[in-house]
Every structure is written in C-alpha cells, then in structure tokens.
C-alpha cells in the first residue's frame with residue numbers, strides 16, 4: 001500500500017512562495033536530476049547561475065536508508081474567464097511524494113527533514129549574494145524609509161589579496177571558521193550565534209576591504225547600515241531585526257555617525273554638526289544591538305569601523321558586544337609583498353631590501369602603496385612601478401626629514417625669542433629698580449632736609 005503527499009509551490013492564498021517547495025526542488029535537482037528524463041533551466045532572480053530542475057510531469061526515484069521513494073513534479077492548470085470574456089490560465093505547481101505505508105514514520109520524521117535541510121543548504125550555496133543598504137527617510141517616498149534595498153554583491157577582495165601581517169590574517173581566518181562552524185557550540189552554551197568585530201586604523205589601511213574579504217570568505221550577505229540616514233532608535237531596531245542569517249551588518253566610521261559622548265553640545269559649530277547626525281542615540285544603538293542578539297538564532301556578524309578608536313564609548317566596544325578588536329595598520333614589508341604580488345605579479349625584486357628599510361621608517365597606508373603600484377599606462381611595467389614606488393618612498397622620507405628640520409628650526413627660533421624676551425624683561429626690571437633706588441635716595445634727602 002502506498003501513500004502520497006503534496007507540497008505546493010505557493011501557499012493556499014497564492015501569495016507567498018513556499019520555502020519548502022524551493023528546498024525540495026533544489027534537493028531533487030542536485031540529487032536526482034541525472035535520473036530525470038527531462039530537465040528545465042530556471043533563471044532564478046536569487047541564484048547566481050542557471051538552475052536545472054525536473055520538468056513538469058517528470059518522475060524521479062530517491063533512496064534513503066535503504067527505502068525507495070518516488071517524487072513527481074505536477075502542474076495544475078485552471079482556466080478563468082474574466083467579465084469581458086477573456087480567458088486566462090493559472091498554473092500551480094506541486095511535488096508529490098509516494099512511499100510505502102510501512103515507512104510512514106521514518107519518511108515524515110527523518111527523510112523530509114533531511115530533504116529540506118539539504119535543499120536549503122544547496123539554495124544557500126547557489127544563491128546570489130546581496131549587498132543591502134538602508135533607504136534614507138524621504139518626504140517623497142515615505143514607504144521606502146526604514147527598509148533595505150539590495151544589489152548583487154560582487155566585491156573581489158579576498159584574504160589572499162588583503163595586505164596585512166600574515167599571522168594576524170591567519171588568526172582572523174581561524175576565528176571566522178570557528179564561528180561559522182559553531183552552531184552547536186553556541187546552542188550548548190546558550191548564547192546567540194553572533195560575533196562582533198571592531199576594525200580600527202588610519203584611513204586607507206583596508207578596513208572596508210577586510211569586510212568584503214570576510215563576506216567572501218564566509219559566503220555571507222552584507223548589510224551596510226548608514227546610521228546618519230536612520231530616522232530614530234525605533235527605525236534602527238526595525239532595520240536590524242529585518243536582517244537575514246549568514247550576513248554581516250556593517251556600520252562604517254561609527255564615530256562620525258553618532259554623537260558618542262552622550263553630552264549636550266553647546267558650541268554653535270558643534271550644534272550644526274550634531275544636526276547632520278541622525279536622532280539615533282548611543283543608548284539606542286546599544287539597545288538595538290542587544291535586542292538583535294537576543295532575537296536572532298541565525299549566524300550574524302556585526303562590524304564597526306573607525307579611524308579613531310579612542311573616541312568610542314567603552315560600552316560600545318566592550319567584549320561581548322565587540323568580541324574581536326582588529327587593528328589595521330600602515331603598510332609594512334610583509335603587506336607590501338602581497339600588494340606587489342597582486343598588482344605586479346612579482347615575488348621579489350632587487351629593490352626589496354631598500355623598500356623594507358624604508359617601510360620600517362615611514363608610515364604609509366596600503367591604499368597609497370596600491371595607488372603607486374597600479375600601472376598608469378600600458379608602457380609602465382613592474383620594474384618601472386617598483387622604481388616609482390621607491391622614488392615616492394624617498395620623497396616621503398625627504399619630506400619627513402625636512403619636516404623634522406623645519407620643526408627643529410622653529411623650536412630654535414622660539415627658544416631664541418624667549419631668551420631675548422627674558423633678557424629685555426630682566427633689563428627693564430633692572431632699569432626700574434634703578435629708578436626706584438634713585439627716587440628713594442631723593443626722598444631721604446628731602447626728609448633729612450625736612451628734619452633739618
């Protein structure tokens with residue numbers, strides 16, 4: 001005796017697409033497509049490539065723990081006639097699963113969960129990743145505010161192309177792998193499956209590049225949250241809760257987006273600056289993050305970036321909120337070698353020794369180095385680039401030197417001026433004292449004269 005069950009593509013009201021139907025379709029296309037007689041290619045909006053799946057009215061067999069089941073892809077067509085006599089057809093697709101009655105318990109309790117879990121994982125692997133940005137509040141489009149818009153995420157940065165200390169890079173990668181495989185661990189210790197990263201360092205040291213590398217490494221979506229366009233604390237909370245799992249929520253330049261002091265600004269200029277910021281407050285941000293963590297069960301990472309870590313309120317970056325603090329620093333030799341390999345495809349050069357020495361002495365951002373390594377025209381080859389790089393370093397070094405000399409001169413001049421000032425003051429003091437002495441002498445004479 002056989003039993004059959006159906007899973008429909010759309011919910012009964014026809015409004016919402018069934019996640020389970022999609023998961024089954026993914027599962028069947030990967031596991032049974034080879035056995036189907038006819039396949040159809042779907043160009044799915046959310047998929048990065050064409051998806052092959054069973055065509056309508058196809059049948060495939062699957063086997064699980066020694067039990068055989070059959071899947072059919074069906075389509076039900078209904079014709080409707082409008083008031084004006086025009087007919088339109090509506091197609092509703094569904095899968096039916098047929099199995100022997102004696103396996104009912106195993107099919108419902110184990111097999112279907114296996115199919116749906118596998119199908120969802122396949123969907124995640126095939127999905128086109130997204131970069132979300134929050135819409136700004138607008139008088140003209142009020143319905144858009146507080147919502148996310150998205151575009152496909154295609155940033156090419158990877159950990160291989162990221163120029164930084166190799167040991168630090170490995171530590172970060174290990175931390176990310178541990179996090180992404182930590183579902184059971186987080187469940188066991190009763191903590192939400194999340195991690196906070198604080199990236200800090202001077203401009204152009206690769207904070208944004210690092211975020212893209214993390215997203216590519218973990219295969220996550222990115223939610224780029226522009227705090228200055230968030231209307232208020234409640235809109236912020238809503239936006240954060242409206243984020244999916246396997247994603248990174250990014251707030252860049254957090255110190256510029258928020259009044260982090262919590263103090264009232266009195267100066268006119270500062271007041272103007274504050275007006276440019278949103279009405280989101282520090283405590284609102286802290287509450288929203290804590291609220292997000294307590295509500296989420298899916299894996300999520302939140303990243304703040306700043307150029308001025310000292311400006312941030314300790315509450316914002318304490319461990320537990322920002323678990324990992326990563327400093328992005330100026331370009332040292334190891335990082336330079338990565339950039340030279342990326343941009344010029346070279347592993348070594350006669351000038352490397354000199355460059356290593358110069359990089360030890362100068363503070364230059366990887367962004368500046370990358371800029372000089374980028375060939376400006378077809379004629380420029382790697383050798384010319386590296387020489388230009390060395391020239392630029394030398395110039396920077398000379399500039400540093402002349403700066404130091406100027407500073408020395410300025411100090412010397414100031415000291416001389418102070419010395420001169422002191423001398424004149426002393427001379428004037430002496431002159432005054434002399435005058436007083438003179439007048440005292442005159443006075444005593446007159447007294448003496450008077451006694452006389």
Ligand SMILES: Nc1ncnc2c1ncn2[C@@H]1O[C@H](COP(=O)(O)OP(=O)(O)OP(=O)(O)O)[C@@H](O)[C@H]1O
Pocket residue numbers: 161162163164201202203204205206207208209210307328365366367368370
């Ligand atoms: N560590 C790095 N590795 C590789 N490329 C880098 C690195 N740092 C900077 N770059 C290059 O410089 C450009 C600017 O870097 P990026 O925007 O990541 O710096 P940032 O630290 O986020 O700067 P800001 O603080 O100004 O936002 C990048 O597009 C990239 O090409």
